[in-house]
Amino acid sequence: MTARATQLAFSALKGSIPIRGDVDGSQLDPCAQLGLAIMKDRSRQVGNDEAYLTPDQNGAMADVLTEYWNRDLAVESVQQRIAAALAD
Amino acid sequence: MSLATQKGARASGRRAGPAWYANPGRLGLLALLVSAALGFLLPLYVMGLTSLKSMEEIRQGALLSLPAQPSLAAWRAAWSSACTGVACEGVSAGFWNSVLIVVRAR
Amino acid sequence: MKSLLGRAHLALLPMAFTALVCYLGSTLWSIRISLSSSHTFPVDDFVGLAQYRRLFANERWLHSLQNLGVYGALFVLASLLLGFLLAVLIEREVRLAGGLRLVFLYPYAMSFIATGLAWQWLLNPQFGIQETVRRWGHPQFRFDWLVDQDRALYTIVIATVWQAAGLVMAILLAGLRGIDPDIWNAARLEGIPAWRLYASVIVPMLAAPFATAALLLLTAVAKLYDAVVAMTQGGPGTASEVPAKFIMDHLFGRANIAQASAGATVLVLSALLVLAPVLYARVRAARARS
Numbered sequence: 490m491t492a493r494a495t496q497l498a499f500s501a502l503k504g505s506i507p508i509r510g511d512v513d514g515s516q517l518d519p520c521a522q523l524g525l526a527i528m529k530d531r532s533r534q535v536g537n538d539e540a541y542l543t544p545d546q547n548g549a550m551a552d553v554l555t556e557y558w559n560r561d562l563a564v565e566s567v568q569q570r571i572a573a574a575l576a577d
Numbered sequence: 578m579s580l581a582t583q584k585g586a587r588a589s590g591r592r593a594g595p596a597w598y599a600n601p602g603r604l605g606l607l608a609l610l611v612s613a614a615l616g617f618l619l620p621l622y623v624m625g626l627t628s629l630k631s632m633e634e635i636r637q638g639a640l641l642s643l644p645a646q647p648s649l650a651a652w653r654a655a656w657s658s659a660c661t662g663v664a665c666e667g668v669s670a671g672f673w674n675s676v677l678i679v680v681r682a683r
Numbered sequence: 684m685k686s687l688l689g690r691a692h693l694a695l696l697p698m699a700f701t702a703l704v705c706y707l708g709s710t711l712w713s714i715r716i717s718l719s720s721s722h723t724f725p726v727d728d729f730v731g732l733a734q735y736r737r738l739f740a741n742e743r744w745l746h747s748l749q750n751l752g753v754y755g756a757l758f759v760l761a762s763l764l765l766g767f768l769l770a771v772l773i774e775r776e777v778r779l780a781g782g783l784r785l786v787f788l789y790p791y792a793m794s795f796i797a798t799g800l801a802w803q804w805l806l807n808p809q810f811g812i813q814e815t816v817r818r819w820g821h822p823q824f825r826f827d828w829l830v831d832q833d834r835a836l837y838t839i840v841i842a843t844v845w846q847a848a849g850l851v852m853a854i855l856l857a858g859l860r861g862i863d864p865d866i867w868n869a870a871r872l873e874g875i876p877a878w879r880l881y882a883s884v885i886v887p888m889l890a891a892p893f894a895t896a897a898l899l900l901l902t903a904v905a906k907l908y909d910a911v912v913a914m915t916q917g918g919p920g921t922a923s924e925v926p927a928k929f930i931m932d933h934l935f936g937r938a939n940i941a942q943a944s945a946g947a948t949v950l951v952l953s954a955l956l957v958l959a960p961v962l963y964a965r966v967r968a969a970r971a972r973s
Contacts, residue, residue, distance in 0.1 A: 606775060607779075610773070619805065620790075621801075639815070640810055
């Protein structure tokens with residue numbers, strides 16, 4: 490499952506990036522190649538929500554995303570709400 | 578109509594009129610009541626019927642149809658082996674608790 | 684006589700203790716928690732009204748209040764109307780009254796978590812009424828309110844009216860039985876049409892049973908939780924979110940008891956705001972009578 494060839498084939502079908510960084514992404518689409526480059530940059534890596542945020546912050550984030558998904562909100566408003574949700 | 582004949586009627590004070598099938602007003606009233614009753618019974622009907630069906634039949638989706646092969650397997654499983662959380666003892670575990678609560682409360 | 688009064692007061696002590704400590708005490712404790720910054724466990728600090736400010740900046744809470752208002756109005760009106768109609772019809776049709784009363788009352792005796800699931804099946808677009816009618820030959824029939832942002836709340840109204848109409852019917856039937864039979868006779872003698880009799884004479888005479896039923900329905904509105912959880916889990920997005928569900932989610936799932944307590948305090952205050960004028964009117968009416 491974690492072999493390079495399997496991961497590349499799966500990601501090409503699913504539209505995501507492989508779980509390992511030492512793959513040759515030239516066969517994947519431009520979006521996936523960008524994603525692979527981002528993952529290699531340590532300064533852009535963020536910890537897992539469930540482990541590093543309180544349940545309250547996780548819930549507040551979910552609320553903001555639910556609102557954005559279901560109603561017409563301005564993007565700036567959503568950005569402010571995400572910041573407020575994580576601030577508490 | 579004197580009050581004496583009125584007292585012979587039902588307690589709500591209505592005189593015995595024509596039979597229910599002859600009086601259109603009464604027919605309409607009965608029809609309304611029966612349709613309301615059917616509507617009220619619908620969820621119970623669906624619950625009961627679904628409990629007698631097999632899982633494949635439920636997945637096919639015909640909610641109001643009678644089960645092709647009614648079976649009480651689901652009832653047995655629910656009573657003794659359905660899992661709630663960690664324990665797989667079915668409804669029987671909590672059922673006797675409820676009975677005791679009611680009996681003790683009397 | 685005086686010693687009897689003393690013993691009566693003594694017998695009431697356990698109930699008074701329960702009322703003071705459990706009801707009043709836990710309410711005051713909740714209010715105290717809502718003024719702190721507690722998350723999972725109570726914390727003994729004081730943050731003023733910060734929790735309330737955060738609460739009313741929370742879109743989900745505001746949606747839930749709005750939903751409760753809409754739901755409350757629809758539910759109370761529909762239940763009273765349906766209950767009244769059923770009571771009137773049953774009172775006129777004595778032959779089947781016993782069985783019909785059972786049919787209309789059994790929903791109130793059932794746990795709504797179980798029957799809510801059955802309602803979810805019925806209202807499910809893929810397996811419920813929409814699918815059944817489509818199989819009967821109307822492929823364009825639509826009844827997908829359950830997954831519709833604007834209509835999910837109405838499905839909850841339907842299911843809870845189904846449950847509560849029987850109770851209203853029972854209360855109004857008792858009231859109708861208490862009406863003087865001579866009124867029916869007099870109305871027939873004077874040739875008053877039935878609907879006119881009900882509208883102008885019977886309904887005003889049933890004011891007290893109607894008030895009782897309305898009060899019971901309003902308490903059910905404030906407590907609305909199991910129906911929402913059993914049927915829509917808060918609806919598509921927050922379409923059927925209600926305050927009680929908001930409070931429970933914050934108490935347990937999100938481990939933020941201060942927010943939950945703030946929400947609960949607001950709910951209690953709103954209930955008091957609605958009840959206070961009613962109680963005041965009743966006290967004044969009682970004093971005017973005596």
